[in-house]
Each structure stands twice: as C-alpha cells, then as structure tokens.
Amino acid sequence: MLTRTLSHETWGDHAALIARSEGDSAGSVGKVNPQVCDVATPENPLELQYGERLEQVAVAYETYGELNSQGDNAILICHALTGSAHAAGIYESESVPGWWDPLIGPGKPIDTNKYFVICSNVLGGCYGTTGPISINPKTGFPYRLEFPRYTVRDMVEVQKRLADQLKVSSFASVIGGSMGAMQVLEWPLMYPERVRSIVPIAIGARHSAWAIGLNEVARRAITSDPKWNNGNYAPDEQPETGLGLARAVAMLSYRSFDSLEAKFGRQRVGATRDLLGVSFEIESYLSYQGVKLVKRFDANTYIYITKAMDDHDITEGRGRLPSVLKRIKQKALVMGISSDVLYPETEQKQLMDYLPNASYVRINSPHGHDAFLIEFPQLAVRLRRFLESL
C-alpha cells in the first residue's frame, strides 16, 4: 500500500483552496460581522407548530451585498444540522471562511454584486439564535430541556420574520442542502408569494426511516452518556463521549464507502495490538471529528434539531405528496449527489416526479452526502447557470 500523508483537515481545506482559486476571478465578501435581530417579543410572540409559544426570540444572521429599493433582490441561504449563519467571508478573529464561501461573493455564483444574501442560524440552534442554551427569561437559567420542541416550519417562520424586519419583499431564491433544503422546501408552501425560486440540495420530501434511525442512534448515544445528566450539564462539561459518538455515526452517513476507502483504506495508526486501542486511521478520524464537534456544538441542541429533522414531512397537514409538490409553482433546481447514502437520489427523483417547474442536476461525487460542502466547482457552475436564468 502506498504511504500517504493523511490530514484530518484535508476535506475542510478543500473549501479554502477552491475559495482561493475562485478568488482569482471573483472576490470575497471579506470581513463580516454576525448580527442579531429580535423577531419575537412578549407583544409579538412566536406560536410554534406544536402549540407552544416563545416570547423572546433573537436570530443571529449575516448579510452580504446590498438590498435594492424594491427589496426583491434577496437570496436566503439555509444551513444544515450543525451549521451556522456564517456562510461566507471571514470573521475578524478567525481566518477560516464561511461554510459556503466559495459560492458567495462579488462575481461568485451567488453574486453579491447583484444579490442581497442572508444566512441566519436556525431557531433552536446554538450559534446565536435563541435555543436550548439560551437563558429562559422566565427562570433566568438556560432553557436546556425546557425549551419547547420546534419544527422546520418554525425555523422558516423565524426566517420570514427576519426577512420582514430586513425589508425583504421577496426572495429571488431560497437555497440550501440537507436540513437547509428541508427549509427550502417549506418556504414556497408556507409563503408562496415571498419566494420566486428554490434550490433544494440532497434532500427528500420527508425524512426516511433510514435517516430517522441514524438520528435516533445519535440521540441515544448522547442521552446514554452519564455526563448528559438529563440535559443539565454545565456548558464546559458537555457529554463529550456521547456527542462524539453521535458525530461519528453521522460522519459515516455523510460520507460513502468509496470516499472513506480512498482516503483511509486500511491505513494503520501504529502497530498496536491493544484490544481497546485505535488501530486504523478511520478510527482516529471518527474520534477526531467527535472531539471537533464537542468543541463547537451543544448536545441538547443536537437532540432538538435532529427531532425537528425527523419530523420533516412537507405533506404533514397538507394532503398527499403529489398534490403538495404540485403546489410549488416556483422555478426549482433540485440537486442530488450520486454517492449520497443518507438522502439518496431516489428522494430527489421523487421530488422531480411532481414539482411542476423543476430541473434536476446530479452532483457526481464519491464523497457522499457531504458533497454539498465539498464539490464547489460543480455546485458553482450549476448555481451560476440557474441564478442567471431567473
């Protein structure tokens, strides 16, 4: 076997590399500052889908580009499970660009010379928007498990309130992958007059048994960790074993047989024969991914968001799938990933069966579901073409 120098950061670096190469012909949005907007108050509470109410909701968001006077040149970018509002540009304190930076900027496919781009942290997230780690105004303590359950539709409702406050009259497009694409599908059903096109990437109309099963395993990994303590852990004492294990399971589902084989194969960490030791690079990688997530994400939030994902079903309360999808008249670009084992192309093809105004693009990639965060050249070409056609 060939000796390879492995780096756990390789995939992450890929984004930065592409960003730099695109940077030759297209600019960066540069330094950005996260902002916060109150979208629910005691006078204007947020009524949640399952009947509970939040009287105080702040949304963390970023914007790139300028809104026109009609308020109709906006694009909404929706993030995935562990994502944040930081889609593009760089923060003062960090050198790592946002998670879709190669696609967003002046001259880039989502062109900030033309569009006013918004990305906000979802309701119930842990990157600045009100969620389980926020202080419950009624108790003065963090909500933790007292936070109400919320759904993808509640996330969209919060985005709509943010759009109102930012004076966005309608979105030229709502774009996102994975859980972001769940929000993308809900937008034209909840606010058809406020969105003119959609780009759902690597998602289906409703969460599958397979995806629910994987989420459930992840949740059980967290709740089985004694340090989880029924959700009452200190912020710096997360159930790291459980959350790390949850991430390891998820990472496998985000990749693919072929990509892991190409990257790690049977490369060994060392010559250890220790029964409980790490023998292979793939084991080390999964462990490392867990450690990384524990540093940047909250265990309770992981439980809440995966529950919201499992409840994703655009037909809920709306009728049968064909009729629901036929209500989405907007121009749609549906993208699927050839090697996606979590949201396989059969799901996107089901969307295509009934969406009346959609075109389909396959992202050819060995990288599995995460290709929507990796295959920037393909995404760039397709997004640019689609947005230029609007």
Place this chain on the structure above:
Amino acid sequence: MLTRTLSHETWGDHAALIARSEGDSAGSVGKVNPQVCDVATPENPLELQYGERLEQVAVAYETYGELNSQGDNAILICHALTGSAHAAGIYESESVPGWWDPLIGPGKPIDTNKYFVICSNVLGGCYGTTGPISINPKTGFPYRLEFPRYTVRDMVEVQKRLADQLKVSSFASVIGGSMGAMQVLEWPLMYPERVRSIVPIAIGARHSAWAIGLNEVARRAITSDPKWNNGNYAPDEQPETGLGLARAVAMLSYRSFDSLEAKFGRQRVGATRDLLGVSFEIESYLSYQGVKLVKRFDANTYIYITKAMDDHDITEGRGRLPSVLKRIKQKALVMGISSDVLYPETEQKQLMDYLPNASYVRINSPHGHDAFLIEFPQLAVRLRRFLESL
C-alpha cells in the same frame, strides 16, 4: 399512508416460513444436540496469530448427515458475527430452527443425504466455544479482557483442528456469509489441500474503512457504557445500553434505505411529542433489536470479534492482492447482494477480478447485507446448482 400491522419478528419468521414451504419437498435435520470437542490442551496448545497461546480450547459444534469412509464428503458452514453453531434443525428445548435451516437438510440444497455438514462456533465466541466468557484455567475466573486477541485465521485453525478430530480428510465446500465468508476465504489459503470449493457470500478480501468505522462506533458504544466497567460486568448485568446501541448501528448497516422505508416508512408509534420519547416505528425496532441481542450475546465478545473482523485482510503477510487471490485454485461461487451497503458488490467484484476459478451470483434483494439470512429461495437455487456441479 396505508395502515400496516408491523411485527418485529417478520424477518425472522421469513426463515421459518421458507423452511416450512421447502419442507414439502425436503426434510428437516430434525432435533439436534450441540456437541463440544477439545482442540487445544496444555500438551497441544493453540498458538495464536499474534503470538499468544491458549492451552485449553473447546469448540461447540453441530453436525448433520454422515461422514463417508474417505472422510471427504464434508461441508463446513461458517457463521457471522453474532451467529452460533446452530445452523440447522431444532433443539429439544426450542422451536426456532437454526439460522440456515432452509438450506441444510435431507434433500435441501446442502443435502445431508449426501454431505456431512459441520458448523462450529468460532474461537472467541460466546456460544460454547472458548472465549472471553470462559473460565481462565489459570485464574479460575472468566477471562473477560484477559482473553488473548484472536483473528479470523485463528478461527480457521480451530476449525481445522475440529475437522482433524472428526476425521474429515477434506471439505467438499466451505460456505459462509459476512464474517463467515472471511473464514471461507482464509481456508484455501491456509489449508489448500483440505478444501475443494468455496462459497464466500457478501464479503471482500479485506475489511474496508467503512466497515471498520461502523465496528469502531459499536465498540465505543459498549465501552462508553459505565456498566461495561472495563469488561468486568457480571453475566446478568451486561452493559445493555451500550451493547444495544452497538446493535442498533449494526442493524442499520445490515439493512438498506429501501428495506427500512418499505417496512417502517414514517409509521409513528403514537402521538407523543416527548423530546426523548420514541416517535417512530423504526426507533422502536432498533431499540427492540438491541434488547434482543443483549439477551443472547456478550458485550466483551462483541468487542473481540469485531476486532478480528477489522483485521480481516487475506493479503496480510502474503503479498499483493492479485497474487494472493490467484493462489486460490478451488472452484468458487462468489455471491454479492444488490443492496448491500456494508460489503457492497464492488468488493465481490474485486474478488472476481483475480480468483482463477470463480463464478459470480448477484442476490437481488432490497434487504441489504442481511439478505444472506433472508433470501432463501435465491440462495437455495444457487447453492444447489453449485454443489451439484462439483
């Protein structure tokens, strides 16, 4: 959505149903009794691949049919990770037939009127063969984590010693799926003169990064459970949460997107909105599978066996893959499963690229890896044809 009556036992019952339908034209091996054979003693110790030594090894096994006077009408059946020697027939105390009962019996594809069929519990197993739950003769206590690490080659060595004691001169065929097929591939490389044909089902030449990753997650689930207690749990106080979680992850990999979708879809258990409650049938199913395994399997053994699987690599110490496979001159029937995500068909095709005397069969099934325990009609036709061609 159609209302379906779900039963967790549906898949298991499938085997029994097929057994009954085949039973019209073919007989059962009937009542069987597990037997035990000593294959290592202080005078004849077992030297393990990694250098350790066992001075006392007993093997649990079953046989069906009669050995001929030349000792060459034997077939060895090799079991998978959580399997046992109970491949066919029924025990006095139980009504559930062995795990491959539809395929083994008088007039069945593995015809006990013609063949002497052996199935033994692997070295280090927990179904009667010496393993981590056995008493260490040097201490008088169970080995637990003091049991030496063993490999698939060690498993084969123990099978070979059993064959010697049973006066088997050579096997007409060695047959197995999944981990059983790892043993199948090792047999002609370790004892080429003792095996005349092989049937490896749903396996590759070496364990992939993907499969190692899944096993590692399962092991971490077990070792993260405080009740595991560094392996020192009482037999009736297993780390049930951890072992159950390990099984849930494994079950997902044994099935497929399509089979889980067809069986469970988004069927809900009830109307609960409880954050931590079980919402969907798939969650209930995975939990149930965990509970079932905890009752019948040992957590430490799970760790040991998955380590042995991860070390599966027929090239280890033997040279490059093409040359190693070309050494296997025996007639081979390689089977792959169309929906197998754990050991995908690419692995079996790699075997086919170099095995000099092999034919390939695809089992068309939506059921994923576990199809080798489910798709009995297809397996029956192919095995019968192959064995009749010998």
